Amino acid sequence: MNPDEATRNSIDRLWTEIDRREDELIETVAELVRHPSELGNEAEAQAYVAEHLRQTGLDVDVWDLDESIMSLPNAGDSGVPFPGRPNVAAVQKGAGSGRSLIVQGHIDVVSPEPVAAWSYDPWQATIAGDRMYGRGAHDMKSGDALNLMLPRLLRDLGIQLNGDLIVQSVIEEECTGNGALDAARRYRADAAVITEPTGGRFTHAHVGVLWFRIGITGKSWHAMQSWYGVNAITKSIPIMQALQALDARLNERTHPAFADIEHPINLNIGVIQGGDWPSTVPGACELHCRLSCYPGQSIAETRHEIETAIAGAIAGDSWFAEHPPSLTWDGFQSAGSTVAMDEPSVKLLDAWHERVFGAPMELKAGTGINDMRYYNFAGIPAGCYGAAGDNGHAADEWLDLRSMVPAAKVLGAFILDWCGVAE
Ligand SMILES: [Zn+2]
Structure with a gap:
């Protein structure tokens, strides 16, 4: 990790902006939670994502998955037809010479049932103390909000990347992975980060x-x-x-x-x-x-x-x-996947994690599945890194609000250092 002066200056400005706009970052999570997006009901949340990216000035791509992907290796069958439940991607175009990066999140959430077991309305994003309660607040609208806000902050600061930054919001992570399967073949990049809520750890392997x-x-x-x-x-x-x-x-x-x-x-x-x-x-x-x-x-x-x-x-x-x-x-x-810890993108993310947290990032091997596999299968090194919280797939799912700013700083610095900053 040895960023040039333009990159160092940009990281300082970005970090200041992240601190200044923490409320907006958290409100973006809340907005996403208020758009329920269980299997088959992803359209409104994806429309919100697409509009947010459009307002940032990115080229937005909204597409329904094609039935033909069901015959590809590692595809699944959710039983729900694809039309009207699009994937969304958007490109923040780089100046041309830098490495490209995909930041990806899934929009789908699992059912909050039984709702009677909740202390809060699962769709109201209630904040109590340092926590936001809601279905998806943790898994993974926290990460979706990071993926939306980082390009917005770069735009507002007038920071131009060298490499392309590609934001993706996909369907069906919780039941098949078909959304990521399609997104990982539609866009290529030199690396990818899935901003799943890993609590500041790095998921390098999963079943x-x-x-x-x-x-x-x-x-x-x-x-x-x-x-x-x-x-x-x-x-x-x-x-x-x-x-x-x-x-x-x-x-x-x-x-x-x-x-x-x-x-x-x-x-x-x-x-x-x-x-x-x-x-x-x-x-x-x-x-x-x-x-x-x-x-x-x-x-x-x-x-x-x-x-x-x-x-x-x-x-x-x-x-x-x-x-x-x-x-x-x-x-x-x-199938499951792994990413090598000596991949340049992984080492760079680790370095910025250590800069923010004062210790190397801990590793996590997932006993559940996640979307990183399709990028690794496609030759795009990918792992998961994101905010903290708990009770995903359970009652009273919550996001640790204090984890959002550090996660944004690590990911933001990593993006600038990986893609490079145009002079
Ligand atoms: Zn997830």
Whole structure:
């Protein structure tokens, strides 16, 4: 890290401006939270993002994903059609000679249900003390606001970058990753940062994730003669036990990035649907599951392990021999990824983190999936870095408001140093 004088001066001015406009930064998070954006309902929030970028003077690109991406490797299927739920990208054009950078965030948030468990309205961005409460306040409208405000502050300060700065706001991070998959092939850059709320840590690795459904067929009958029926719910028990055993087996394997994590691989049986009447033997049951895998393991290999586990559970069962369970793949179908710590962009981000925080950034290996993978798959080195908070995907999700200014300073200085400042 040895920025020239123009860059150093610009960083000083940017940091002063970030301090001065902290309220505006936080209000931008609040505005985003007040635009609910669950799966299928992303349009209004994306319109806000696009308008914000337009007002900054960027070239804004708003596009619906094309169905054809569903056939690409690591694409998933959310079951929701793409039209009317666009991705947004915008380019702050550089003077031409510097390195380019993508800063990316996802606009989608998970459901706040059960809302009764919240102390605050999940869509009102209530501030209490140093916290903002709201669905997405943490994951990840905090990062979306950073991505909107940094180009705005540069514009207002009259700072011209050398390399292009590309802002992206994508859909479907929480269920497939299709938004990032499409954005990472539409735009190229020399590096990317996903501004997920990492609490000032750097996500350098994360697992892959698959969702799957197992359909079990039984034979419905009146419960008073249950021996004539086949109970699809109880038939699913050995399959669930086999999945639990698979989870245990997979955690016997290790991966260097996940060595400190107690149970890195997680097979979750998240939904069970079966039967419809207490006095009827259930004729059908369906399990909806999620399994993770270490980076480096392919989707085909992971699917094979699931298929083998199920085959073992049903072997020798005469009912299953005639009525084999169905196995279908929905939602996430993506491998994990890593980024090397000696990538120039990672080293530079680390240096600016250390300048702001007084210590090197801690590393984080994600046991959940995030959008960085598609940039790494496309040859654009990418990791996650952003603000702090907690209760993502839970009641009373909150953003630590004090974390926004330091995160903005690290990312802002990194952008200026990476892309360069035009004289
Ligand atoms: Zn997120």
